[in-house]
Amino acid sequence: MIVYASRTGNVRSVVSKLEKESIEISEGLLLKEPYLLITYTDGLGAVPAKVSHFLEENRAFCKGVVVSGNSNFGHTQFGAAGEKIADTYEVPLVCKLDLRGYQADYDVIQAFYETRVLA
Numbered sequence: 001m002i003v004y005a006s007r008t009g010n011v012r013s014v015v016s017k018l019e020k021e022s023i024e025i026s027e028g029l030l031l032k033e034p035y036l037l038i039t040y041t042d043g044l045g046a047v048p049a050k051v052s053h054f055l056e057e058n059r060a061f062c063k064g065v066v067v068s069g070n071s072n073f074g075h076t077q078f079g080a081a082g083e084k085i086a087d088t089y090e091v092p093l094v095c096k097l098d099l100r101g102y103q104a105d106y107d108v109i110q111a112f113y114e115t116r117v118l119a
């Protein structure tokens with residue numbers, strides 16, 4: 001399962017290219033199976049509030065995080081939500097996408113998904 005948050009559509013586009021079972025974060029969502037989280041980065045490298053709320057209730061089945069950001073924000077803020085989630089919830093940061101990312105990123109995500117989420 002892929003669980004995602006998307007505000008302006010980049011993450012949604014990535015998720016549709018991956019062609020896996022997926023669900024968008026909404027209030028009160030409770031997951032009872034392993035999942036890969038894909039999120040965007042909010043201002044000053046922040047984790048979107050809805051993603052933090054979701055993780056507080058759903059950390060048990062989170063196997064890893066993929067983050068999208070914009071490298072124009074500079075090295076320390078680029079995709080910083082990914083490092084914050086990885087540190088706080090002790091899950092691997094699978095990859096950092098610049099906006100919608102590239103094919104090489106999708107290959108990394110696919111491999112992780114097959115070995116660490118479905119396994």
Ligand SMILES: Cc1cc2nc3c(=O)[nH]c(=O)nc-3n(C[C@H](O)[C@H](O)[C@H](O)COP(=O)(O)O)c2cc1C
Pocket residue numbers: 005006007008009010011012039040041042043044045046068069070071073077078079080098099100
């Ligand atoms: C208000 C705002 C603040 C943002 N702040 C950051 C940031 O601090 N670091 C970063 O890497 N990207 C930042 N971004 C870029 C988004 O994370 C990036 O465009 C992402 O691909 C959006 O995903 P989405 O289209 O699925 O919402 C910001 C975008 C917006 C609109």
